[in-house]
Amino acid sequence: MAALAESQLRNASVRITAARVKVLAALLDAQRAFSHQDVQDAFADMDRVTLYRALDCLTDAGLAHKIAGDDRVFRYSAGAEHHADCTPHHQHGHFKCTRCAKVFCLDSIAEAGLLQNALQETLGKGFQSHDIEFTIKGWCADCAQ
Numbered sequence: 001m002a003a004l005a006e007s008q009l010r011n012a013s014v015r016i017t018a019a020r021v022k023v024l025a026a027l028l029d030a031q032r033a034f035s036h037q038d039v040q041d042a043f044a045d046m047d048r049v050t051l052y053r054a055l056d057c058l059t060d061a062g063l064a065h066k067i068a069g070d071d072r073v074f075r076y077s078a079g080a081e082h083h084a085d086c087t088p089h090h091q092h093g094h095f096k097c098t099r100c101a102k103v104f105c106l107d108s109i110a111e112a113g114l115l116q117n118a119l120q121e122t123l124g125k126g127f128q129s130h131d132i133e134f135t136i137k138g139w140c141a142d143c144a145q
Helices: 002-011 018-029 036-042 048-060 112-123
Strands: 064-068 074-078 088-091 093-097 103-106 135-138
Touching: 002 018, 018 036, 018 048, 018 074, 036 048, 036 074, 048 064, 048 074, 074 103
Parallel strands: 093 135
Antiparallel strands: 064 074, 093 103
């Protein structure tokens, strides 16, 4: 994953640092969104400020997105959608397990074009979304057993 992380950083014209590569590689390899604490636990040798800066850089560059939780904890996941104006757009929802608090991205059920069409059908022409925040809550496969 480190090679993919380096490639994505290079393609986004972001300076490549060891911290950014480690954090992005971890996010790319993850099956769920990570809180700052999750990443901190994974990289105990990395100080908190460096980690915050790496996460902010990745988010600003559109290589990751920040998910605001109702528990006031931000979680991070690799990837963000880009549009013609080159700004990242967060155009999908999430699933949050109410038992373990893990958050998963729902990329496959929330194609941006379909959501944009639903918005215009409901509110009329002229409305355009740039960020979508919806969360389905329930139990993940591990907690449901």
